[in-house]
Amino acid sequence: MSSRLVVRERGYRRGRWGNVGEPHVTPRRFRVAVGAALGSLCVIIVTGALVRLTGSGLGCMDWPRCSESKFVDISSGHTAIEQLNRLFTGVVSATVIVVVLSAHRLRPRRKDLVLLAWSLVAGVLVQVVIGGVVVLTGLNPFANMAHFLVSMILVACGLALHRRAGSPESSPTWRSVPVALRSAHAVLFVLVPTAIVTGTVVTATGPHAGDENAVRFGFALKSIARVHSVSVIGTLLVLAYVGWRTMRRSSFAAATSGDYRDAVGNMIFVGVVQAGVGWLQYLTGVPVILVAVHIAGATAFWLSWCALALATPTNPSHTVVTR
Template identity: 25%
Template sequence: MKYGKWFVRVNWITLVFIFLVVIAGSFVRITGSGMGCPDWPKCFGQWVPPTNGDNLPENYKGIYSEKRAKKVEKFSNMLSAIGLEESAEKIRNDKSILYEQDFNARKTWTEYVNRLFGFLAGNGVLLVFLWIIAKYRQRKLVVIATVNLIFLLFQAWFGSIVVATNLVPWTITVHLLFALIIIGLQLYIIRLVAPSQQRNIKVSKSFYALVFFVFVVVFAQMFLGTQVREEIDHLTKAGIGREGWAENLGMIFFIHRSSSWLVLILMAVMFWISRKTKDLRIIHWAFVMLAIELLSGVILNHFNVPGLVQTAHLLFACILFGILMMATFRLKTREIA
């Protein structure tokens, strides 16, 4: 089936917005702006947040703390219902969750811009879903678009939980992992509808296995990266400043850092095998993204984890993840005579 140019463009634009949400979320985190809006989906009860605290009631901290307490209790009960009693009790007993920050216009608007990107990405996913239902109705597309929309709605709801629990570290990790799933589903839709992505690339079984293995390792690396970020959160709460992060990070950081060299070696092998094959430029781009990603990792390790480099590190990791996922979609094994 041939798909319209604008339909294909909307899918690519939606993918860009999803990436922007991930990057904006990282920027929110490194600037400490995650609680810039204490409620969700509105910000201080408004669709356009205030620019100064004079527009807020005197007891606004108490108001939002009380609302948060109710939402946290509901979420804790849900965790208990699915067998996560230990996590539920930790959240119930963590009184810092109910702490309200002073109003800060910069942090409020940083978080608000993050939500605007989320709004645009969400509407893009919804538009793609409605477009498919109204015009194309191809079974596989309908299923993938429906699943993507469901995940997006869950992600939006879980975003409210992240806010309600005052950025409990593991909730932020889950939030990022679901974002990667949404990216993967959107890439698969693009694979099905974009002419540039529909042509298969024939490779040997061993090369495909290598690409798939690297993709799995990169995904695991991203998960380990979120665990490292959680460790940084714990160090920050313990009063350890940025200059002491690198030397106080534990085994997870060591594994994350060491595994990156395994990925580099495997990607170098992939690049060498594919260096003269034009059809495998997707592998060349993956190698370039990995090189930049490793450079940013070295800077993080040796220069006390500068904030903007953290965001760049996540950006290139997500791009590398996307390229390798698209490669697993397009590469097909060929029989060797």
């Protein structure tokens, strides 16, 4: 056996285990795959919301089958809507599997990207289980909340994977950021999740539970809506401060990266629009259309916050007075 043949045979054997000898994935193609997965994760949040808003939450009375007699059933409008939402889970699963396979074949290979890719798989599996619990418990409000909040975590992981895939393995440094601004970001780390969680409580208390017989929280809708609005207003006030520190004449403003400035501006814009939609839907008796827009806006707001948290605050070449 010639030395060339031995090398090829050894390369093939190693390639079967993912080392060499298999097709590599470029960083650009990997980001495209992650972008597709992230998009599907966002879409299924909206389709899941439409299931509730159209009263189709129990369109399929069983899980994983739609009914005792049929695995797939589109005999009525409610069953069709619920069934399509379930089938779209297959699209999400496929895109996530592609991301994991691509992460293992990415060159140069990065452990942080592989771990984040597998976190998407774990999250989708958890969502499948929670989805079954939601149906089998008759749209339990706690299970419904968990379903939405895990979706938010998945979206955050997807965006983090997309951002890190386009940047060096090292994380952005905050050492050059003024202490007051770091404190503001710490407050946002509390306020933004609080706004998201209280928003789900409002939904679980309101009229759109997915079925007219579904159990709802017994809170007074006005009271829990006020709690939610306080967290949103607090978030916008802190964002206004962050925006001011970014724009005013200072050593930090001069050193601020374009990525960070864009993230701040985007979050302020989305936050103001989202607050306006929320206030309008409250004044008009939470109509289905506005609630759907508000849920899509909540996803966009969460994405904008994750983008801000992942942004590199300053350009490495600048010196900043941290005070």
